[in-house]
Amino acid sequence: MMNIQLLGLNHKSAPIEIREKAFFSESKLEAALAGLKEYKAIEECLILSTCNRTEIYVASFDRVNGLGCLWDFISRSMAMPESQIKKYFYILENKFAMAHLFQVAASLDSMIIGETQILGQVKDAYFRAREKNCLGRNLNTIFDEAIRVGKKVRTQTQIGKGAISTSTAAIELSRKIFESLEDKKVLIIGAGKIGELTVKNLSSRGIKTVIVANRTLIKAQELAERFCGEAIKFENIFDYMRLSDIIISSTSAPHFVITAADAAKVMRARNNAPLFLIDLGLPRNIDPAANAIENVYLYNIDDLAQVCDANLNQRRSEAQKAQQIVDSCVELALKKMNLGGTRQEESIIK
Amino acid sequence: MTFSYQTIFSFLVFLYVSSAIGYFFFFTTQKQKFGLLGFVLAFSGWILHTGLVAYRCLVFKSFAVSGLYESLSFFAWVIVLVYMISEFRHKQHIDGVFVLPLAVSLVAYASVINSDIRPLPAVLRSPWMAVHVTLCFLSYACFTLAFCFAIMYIWQEKELKSRKIDVFFFRLPALEFLDRLGYRAVVFGFVFLSLGIVSGSIWAQKAWGTFWSWDPKETFSLILWFLYLVYLHGRLIAFWRGKKSANLAIIGFAVMLFTYLGVSFLLPGLHSYLSK
Incomplete structure (x- = not known):
């Protein structure tokens, strides 16, 4: 009877120093797969390695030997004795290995539930192993299924919906204020990291006009160049605020850069056209009272985090639906396959 | 069958x-x-x-x-x-x-x-009937549509302002879109209402011998007309938009409902064909 075995670690079971050591980069992967195939006990093998997890899936006739090979392989690869790394790994077999894989593909096991990358990474790992002729009927079937489950969860639940990072939350909000971003202008005050990231996301969603203001003009010019934008002197920000639909402020000024009175003046000048203010500064750059002005929408870092939290909660409740899909798919897949018995006591989940 | x-x-x-x-x-x-x-x-x-x-x-x-x-x-x-x-x-x-x-x-x-x-009352057997009634109902329908956009706008605006995002947030369109479509519906509604009132007076002149007789329906239609005139004026001159416009569209809808149903039942007059 064939056994599917999984030896792996992830962000929950191991700290980053260990995950780094266990990581198989693109270039190392080929050799690693070849190395695994050398083991007599291992019939089929596949390595899924991302920054948050490294998982080795094998199919073997001999459970005990198969497992021994896996330990041998990973301790050699990490150049650490088995005894030292044992505590970071989990071992799952047959049904449990498959259920785990389905969860991973459904991004239920991800650090950020519902993130979209993992399904692509599972696919890549699968294609890579198939190219190298490392797969047989068993791993082929479960990975095929896993990719289907991943897609199913994505289409049938809202697990990937809702921004969960500051910069994407800002994009999501701007799309609920503005009908289209293409004819909108964004003014960024200060050259902070999150600010830059937000502008980058905005321009990938269609924003064409980017204006950058910074105390040091050189920095503003550098940033403006990256987005084919325009750099302006810090003193002139009020002339440009009138023209901008989205203003991102991330300066380290000790006082408000934009007061409520400024915002009110700007609104009169722009005939009440909606204005989205994003305050990424710490201490805050924009007077919170500006939010009370009609057609002004002000979000600071905490507000954006609150949006992310709400979305995350939404994702968690969607995750329950996703888990049900995964469970039913595991049952279905089990019927298709002829797997070895599952010994619960051998399955260690940390 | x-x-x-x-x-x-x-x-x-x-x-x-x-x-x-x-x-x-x-x-x-x-x-x-x-x-x-x-x-x-x-x-x-x-x-x-x-x-x-x-x-x-x-x-x-x-x-x-x-x-x-x-x-x-x-x-x-x-x-x-x-x-x-x-x-x-x-x-x-x-x-x-x-x-x-x-x-x-x-x-x-x-x-x-x-x-x-x-x-059918003899006075209503006139080609003007079709013109007048259709125009008035077209205006009512446009104001109803504007009301729907206004409700969505107010809802979405409240969520964005209070930064509390719930299940409706993802389902409602962008504020700008709701505002634009609400405005468009009011413009059409206003044009239809104006034409409806004009066609009504012409018909009244033919049927009753007077353009305007301050019958409750007429009075309320005029109030409705002025209300939407304020809406449009505010938008074009004072750049009202968003919440202000949406609130007016909601008030307009209430007045419209009263003009349509309320007047017919509560304030008898020349137009009380509904209750007869």
Whole structure:
């Protein structure tokens, strides 16, 4: 009877120093797969390695030997004795290995539930192993299924919906204020990291006009160049605020850069056209009272985090639906396959 | 096999209810196919509805929108027409989510009241009837649509301002879109209402010998007209938009409802054809 075995670690079971050591980069992967195939006990093998997890899936006739090979392989690869790394790994077999894989593909096991990358990474790992002729009927079937489950969860639940990072939350909000971003202008005050990231996301969603203001003009010019934008002197920000639909402020000024009175003046000048203010500064750059002005929408870092939290909660409740899909798919897949018995006591989940 | 008029009308109610359910599923699942289903069902209902309205006119041998029954049914017919044009233009299935329940309540209300064919008052047997009534109902339908956009706007605006995001947040369109479409609906409604009032006075001159007689319906139509004039003036001169406009559109809708139903029942006058 064939056994599917999984030896792996992830962000929950191991700290980053260990995950780094266990990581198989693109270039190392080929050799690693070849190395695994050398083991007599291992019939089929596949390595899924991302920054948050490294998982080795094998199919073997001999459970005990198969497992021994896996330990041998990973301790050699990490150049650490088995005894030292044992505590970071989990071992799952047959049904449990498959259920785990389905969860991973459904991004239920991800650090950020519902993130979209993992399904692509599972696919890549699968294609890579198939190219190298490392797969047989068993791993082929479960990975095929896993990719289907991943897609199913994505289409049938809202697990990937809702921004969960500051910069994407800002994009999501701007799309609920503005009908289209293409004819909108964004003014960024200060050259902070999150600010830059937000502008980058905005321009990938269609924003064409980017204006950058910074105390040091050189920095503003550098940033403006990256987005084919325009750099302006810090003193002139009020002339440009009138023209901008989205203003991102991330300066380290000790006082408000934009007061409520400024915002009110700007609104009169722009005939009440909606204005989205994003305050990424710490201490805050924009007077919170500006939010009370009609057609002004002000979000600071905490507000954006609150949006992310709400979305995350939404994702968690969607995750329950996703888990049900995964469970039913595991049952279905089990019927298709002829797997070895599952010994619960051998399955260690940390 | 023949069906009675009532049976076919019940089927019409059924079609609108199914369409409303389709739109409900569209709203909750955000799947376009449900929106399309809602639209197709509403369209089939509307085709049938057209037949029924035409049938009543044939029976009356005149444009027959007199009495509460005819009036409710015709209003529903116009609302569905207007929302379908709007959705067809902007290609989003959001109007129906709010309009269909309204259309359903109108036809459902109509289906439980007396639909007997009663003789049409002689004064209403005029070609002006069709022009005047159709224009007025078109304006009512546009204001109803504007009201729906206003409700969505207020809702979405509140969530954005309070930074509390719930299930509706993802389902409602952008504020700018809601504001733009609400404004457009008011512009059309205002034009239709103006033409409706003008056509009414011309008809009044022919039928009653005077352009204007300060009958309650006329007075309230004028109030309604001024209200939307304020809306448009505010938008164009003082750049009111968003919440201010949305609030006005909601008040306008309330005044419109009173002009349509309230006046007919509470303030008898020359226009009290609904209660007769």
